[in-house]
């Protein structure tokens with residue numbers, strides 16, 4: 001029965017061309033990030049005085065910057081930062097957010113209430129502002145960036161899992177499990193978590209897209225992983241001042257951000273169709 | 283309705299208080315002593331102590347907190363650590379720029395997004411819907427600074443149709459509007475994508491509702507069923523998320539202001555960050571959060587006005 | 596066509612094309628509704644009752660659904676052949692419909708009075724003011740106290756029973772010749788159910804309308820209908836007048852349904868019906884070859900598995916689809 005459902009969902013997913021494109025795009029990006037050292041034609045930090053600010057040609061597909069560094073290689077290496085920060089911060093945010101939300105839904109007492117009010121407060125800030133608040137406090141760096149973006153994304157997971165858990169906990173089988181004396185963590189693990197997993201999965205990919213975008217924004221503002229490490233955001237940041245004479249410096253890394261964010265959005269969009277049959281029939 | 287509004291307004295107060303406190307805590311916990319940052323590395327111990335005292339940094343934390351709140355209540359946001367200009371004056375200058383940008387982007391988003399969402403919902407799974415879906419997905423994926431850069435590159439650098447930088451001469455409305463076009467487009471098209479997607483799915487949901495079938499069973503024309511019955515109901519969830527979208531929009535506007543070199547809260551914030559001017563930074567954060575809270579309040583009040591279930595709840 | 600017949604459905608096939616495959620929700624339906632009479636349509640959940648009703652209104656959602664074959668004769672015209680504009684003129688005017696779910700069937704953003712008036716001004720060409728006055732009058736007719744005040748209320752301000760009365764007022768507001776009531780009381784409290792049914796009966800007499808009454812509940816049929824069509828898995832299996840059905844149900848499925856009626860006048864929840872007939876409704880996605888009822892029929896014999904039995908008239912006015920009664 002469950003397997004039938006899963007198989008049907010897989011079929012729907014595969015028939016959704018948008019989602020499949022997103023899936024392969026993501027796979028490709030992950031492979032590129034993983035094998036960046038092999039894929040990139042040059043060392044991303046190698047300077048070359050003889051080819052400064054060359055426009056895209058066969059030798060340097062994406063051109064070079066004012067130090068003669070190969071933009072393509074830098075974009076390829078930059079993918080590591082974007083993907084790592086995006087994925088890690090979402091995992092981090094998901095774990096603390098969902099746990100907090102599930103706890104609040106189960107507790108429904110003072111502490112639960114407090115958690116959800118805190119969530120409301122955190123959602124008042126634009127994501128970038130909230131992340132900057134954190135970064136000002138804890139300082140810059142990759143680990144701190146992951147932490148900050150994770151904390152920024154956590155309230156969304158908390159709201160999501162709070163809502164779903166509330167609706168599920170009313171169902172009979174949970175009541176039954178509770179009547180049989182099952183412990184709370186056990187109920188959460190055995191009954192609630194598998195039930196909200198689908199929805200969390202959908203949102204995970206949509207919010208990974210958000211996290212990658214937020215990382216790029218912070219990087220663009222100079223709050224990301226500091227140079228000389230190449231990140232897409234700081235490449236655009238330094239490139240934009242040369243938009244008139246060397247547009248490739250900002251346009252290619254910008255495109256890369258867009259494609260990465262898009263890839264995760266495509267998957268999330270497709271997954272949502274699978275989960276919500278009402279919206280995809282016909 | 284009145285009860286709902288009052289409750290909603292009262293709810294804002296603790297929210298505001300908590301948000302302000304958070305800003306306070308975060309900025310105070312930031313590494314580096316503001317006084318040190320101000321005087322630079324050659325400061326003497328005496329100079330530092332004097333400045334700390336002057337800034338009230340020697341007082342216990344709770345007293346500083348109370349002073350912070352008290353100052354806020356009186357509308358006093360302190361003076362910039364770097365140039366001694368009162369922060370309120372700085373904010374008064376830049377706030378209108380940010381508001382005109384974010385509001386016009388939002389308006390553009392609603393004006394384009396809602397009709398496009400309805401259109402694609404009614405042509406579900408046909409080519410218009412399909413391409414609309416792809417385009418709007420690109421729209422929610424593109425970072426605002428990148429869309430800004432693309433627009434700048436195409437319309438200003440290549441075609442020379444629009445100005446490259448700045449917000450236009452003060453007092454010259456035409457010039458201001460002229461400078462507003464590209465930034466508004468770059469934020470507004472992103473908003474359009476969000477609103478279009480929301481409208482589409484809301485419309486599809488509503489078209490499946492029982493009351494739409496009832497409307498059809500009365501013999502009403504398709505047009506009336508769609509616009510009078512379905513569309514009006516589909517708008518309600520769209521309105522309810524406009525607040526969230528505005529917050530996204532506000533966040534994106536920071537980058538847009540940087541790209542177009544427009545004065546505004548975002549530009550001020552980034553400058554304050556660079557200079558470690560915590561007084562300004564703290565105030566900008568406060569303004570951003572307050573704006574977001576009030577926008578949410580505003581949207582909720584409108585929501586109550588258009589939904590009879592709340593109005594006559 | 597005999598002139599005491601108001602509506603005749605002939606060989607109606609309505610299919611749904613879903614992800615799991617083809618669903619023949621109405622698989623060759625034949626029913627006849629006489630003028631001023633009530634026809635009951637009974638059957639278990641999912642057997643295609645609502646689809647039949649919506650097909651008559653031509654409100655099947657397309658896609659995924661489609662009326663693939665058949666005729667619906669109403670006043671000497673085939674509704675399936677009418678243009679959409681002509682069909683609109685019939686909907687809500689000459690044929691109206693009441694839905695199962697009063698809680699969700701009214702537009703939450705419009706005042707109840709206006710929702711009724713909308714149909715009146717559309718079909719009777721009267722001014723908005725007159726239409727609204729007529730709406731208030733209709734609300735009074737369906738027994739709503741303070742009709743003027745209620746007309747200004749929104750659906751969420753009313754109880755389920757009140758909303759269903761509004762639906763009935765709406766359905767009757769243009770003096771329709773046929774009113775289709777799709778389980779009008781299933782969602783309501785027991786005490787309200789009886790009131791609503793009595794109201795429908797009374798108004799039917801007053802307006803001289805016919806009713807197609809869809810229900811799970813044979814008790815309701817006994818009170819309301821003159822004839823009954825018993826439906827199973829997209830097909831009519833027995834069609835007869837109420838007296839003969841209750842005296843002597845002949846189709847094994849009808850017999851099962853009759854046995855499931857509790858002795859007193861209490862109302863049966865649907866799951867009780869299922870319990871007394873062994874087995875479950877077959878999935879419409881893969882029906883057995885032969886008689887669809889065979890797996891649950893305790894009188895099945897070898898002929899039943901070979902071919903679907905035809906619907907035949909075994910005595911005047913009594914149609915049956917069962918091999919047990921042979922083939923004339």
Ligand SMILES: Nc1ncnc2c1ncn2[C@@H]1O[C@H](COP(=O)(O)OP(=O)(O)OP(=O)(O)O)[C@@H](O)[C@H]1O
Nearest residue numbers: 611613618620639640641642643644645646647659
């Ligand atoms: N929109 C639809 N999409 C796909 N299948 C549908 C749709 N509407 C109805 N069906 C199929 O048609 C069959 C008959 O549905 P119908 O609503 O007519 O049942 P019913 O007899 O009215 O049941 P109930 O008593 O529960 O109202 C169902 O089994 C369902 O699978």
Ligand code: SF4
Nearest residue numbers: 886889892899917918
């Ligand atoms: S045809 Fe056979 S299986 Fe079907 S109802 Fe009649 S006796 Fe039962």
Ligand SMILES: [Mg+2]
Nearest residue numbers: 644645695777
């Ligand atoms: Mg039904």
